[in-house]
Amino acid sequence: MSSERGQTVRLTVAQALVRFLGHQWSERDGQRQRLVEGCLGIFGHGNVAGVGQALLQEELAADGEPPLPYVLARNEQAMVHTAVAYARQRDRLQTWACTASVGPGSTNMLTGAALATINRLPVLLLPSSTFATRAAGPLLQELEQPHGGDLTVNDAFRPLSRFYDEVRRPEQLPSILLAAMRVLTDPVETGAVTISLPQDVQAEAHDWPVELFADRAWHIARPPAEPARIAAAAQIIRGSRRPMIVAGGGVHHSGAEDALAALCAATGIPVGETQSGKGSLLHGNPQLLGAVGSTGTTAANAVAAQADVVIGVGTRYQDFTTASRTAFAAEGVRFVNLNIGSFDAAKHSGLGVVGDAREALTALAAALDGWSVDDAYREEQARLWADWDAQVEASHHPSRRVTDALAEGRLTQGTVLGLVNELSDPRDVLLCAAGSMPGDLHKAWRVRERRAYHVEYGYSCMGYEVPASIGIRWADPTRDVFAMVGDGGYLMMPTELVTAVQERTKVIVVLVQNHGFHSIGSLSESLGSQRYGTAYRARGVESGRLDGEVLPVDLAANARSLGCHVIEVHDREGLAEAIRAAKAAPADGGPVVIHVETDPMVFGPDSASWWDVPVAEVSHLASTQGARTGYEQAKTAQRTHLAPADLRHHPDESGQTHN
Secondary structure: OEEOOEEEEEEEHHHHHHHHHOOEEEEEOOEEEEOEEEEEEOOOOOOOOOHHHHHHHHHHHOOOOOOOOEEEOOOHHHHHHHHHHHHHHOOOOOEEEEEEOOOHHHHOOHHHHHHHHHOOOOEEEEEEEOOOOOOOOOOOOOOOOOOOOOOOHHHHHHHHOOEEEEOOOHHHHHHHHHHHHHHHOOOOOOOEEEEEEEHHHHOOEEEEEHHHHOOEEEEOOOOOOOHHHHHHHHHHHHOOOOEEEEEOHHHHHHOOHHHHHHHHHHHOOOEEEOOOOOOOOOOOOOOEEEEOOOOOOHHHHHHHHHOOEEEEEOOOOOOOOOOOOOOOOOOOOEEEEEEOOHHHHOHHHOEEEEOOHHHHHHHHHHHOOOOOOOHHHHHHHHHHHHHHHHHHHHHHOOOHHHHHHOOOOEEOHHHHHHHHHHHOOOOOEEEEOOOOHHHHHHHHOOOOOOOOEEEOOOOOOOOOHHHHHHHHHHHOOOOOEEEEEEHHHHHHOOOHHHHHHHOOOOOEEEEEEOOEOHHHHHHHHHOOOOOOOOEOEOOOOOOOOOOOOEOOOOHHHHHHHOOOEEEEEOOHHHHHHHHHHHHHOOOOOOOEEEEEEEOOOOOOOOOOOOOOOOOOOOOOOHHHHHHHHHHHHHHOOOOOOOOOHHHHOOEOOOOOEOO
8 A cells, every 4th residue: 555655554553563573673782683582471352352463463474483473471470570581681682572461461560560670671561451442441350540531550550661651543653662662772761661552452453654664773872981080980999999899780781791800800909799790700700709788798798898989880779789878888988880870870979970881891991001909908808708708618518517407308598509509500590589599699609601690689579580580591592590499489470380381491490498488587587576477387276376387388299280390309419410400401391390498597608787677666575676776776887978979089170189
């Protein structure tokens, strides 16, 4: 068909959407890849005749090579986790779309949207909505609001998304799609991108200009930092005696690991890593002090406590990183923040150096040419790290006294994590999200290859592990994925194991059974709440409380019923054999679940740090009273970090520094 403006093609809104997505590409450093790799979805009356029909039509027309492959998921929240994990593993250069039916199907994606936006990871959400015409309302699953007929449950996505719009008329689709792609590929603005699709509009036909469906490459920029800001940062660092780098997720997103390693080798500046930034330097690097903050190493936290300049690279300074603003305790400590986003670069009144992490680190290394910390500081780093590494070894190999004290058939969590670390390939990806394991992994896991560590701790979402493992495996099928998940997290979202079976996706799930919540149980006890409500127990007949027998739940049998190959282990030797067997399993053999019981009362090495969780100010419980006293004492160490580094140490046009 032709029109005054040129060639057009008549398609429904959903058909146009699907065809458009199949022609979008991202480009960085001269490398081009498909932006939206495929579509995950669950169909209901809201999208089966819209997006569902469009995906089918494109698939049948593509002679076996659909421009937008479709994968049937089992849970709407879980499919967003799969897409987000894929995007992170692909350095935010690619993602998946997620489609859901109207009402509960769509709102099930809200948690995934929040997780994506908090972690600055791109995902395209296509929630269905009620009729734009309101011809048949009120509809099944429609929320009626007497004060506004244009308000739907999909409006709940607005505060959780970096971009939100609704297609109420076909003519709106092109501008909405172009705006959505811009946000998906913007390294500063990216996050959840949500396009709400009324179910009647999905099926409406329109004459679309063929130019809408041409291949488009969206350039992902590497903006350089201003030379004046690099010079100011270098001047502050040159004036320091105990500088420290905090490496965040931006190091990985930018591919700045080599630039960071080069800077550290030349200057001797030590590095503490956030959860998202772990692996920025690989195990064995002499400047690596490991994790910093509430789940940090004693080495990194000892240096952080005395650091006079903190150089944040691609970090948003989450409370675990700063130990709730107690980690960086030196008088007059200054912050230099290298970040692609001005919002994060301005935190802690730091000198903001806004730009791509790789470009900024390279420029900073040139500005610091010839400067280094003194030998005594390097020697201190080595000594502190050796002491910590010995503690990690002890946790991986508990003493006979500890081992003998364990109930028969159980291991320590440290033994499990240590053995997986030891027997997995350096390229294998370690995955976790919630519970006590992220803290133990942050402190003790030894990262040996780029992108081999994937712990989601921006939202720390229970249930993330299983669906995310699928996304990681799809992002790089040459790597095995070890998803470490506790029984609490497993019970939240095991259903995507069926998707892994369906797609013949090999993931290795290490299911750690301790009959409760290890992390929250310990936290509850430390806060005076006596582990209340943190164990999986039956309700006691006499007490009426959840303190009865351990629940007769067989999670190994559950995983087996979902189609997984399950290996149950009861000792260290059995676990080692199970890991080797899982590694040897065929690449297209589907998921392998290793079931192991651990003792929830044995903990990993302590970080000598703090996390601000308020304790009840008044209570008649002695345990809570004691915890409150400790809490008030710890609060005295919190800092505001309000002194503006850029005002005290910023050179003017003549090069003079103002103090």
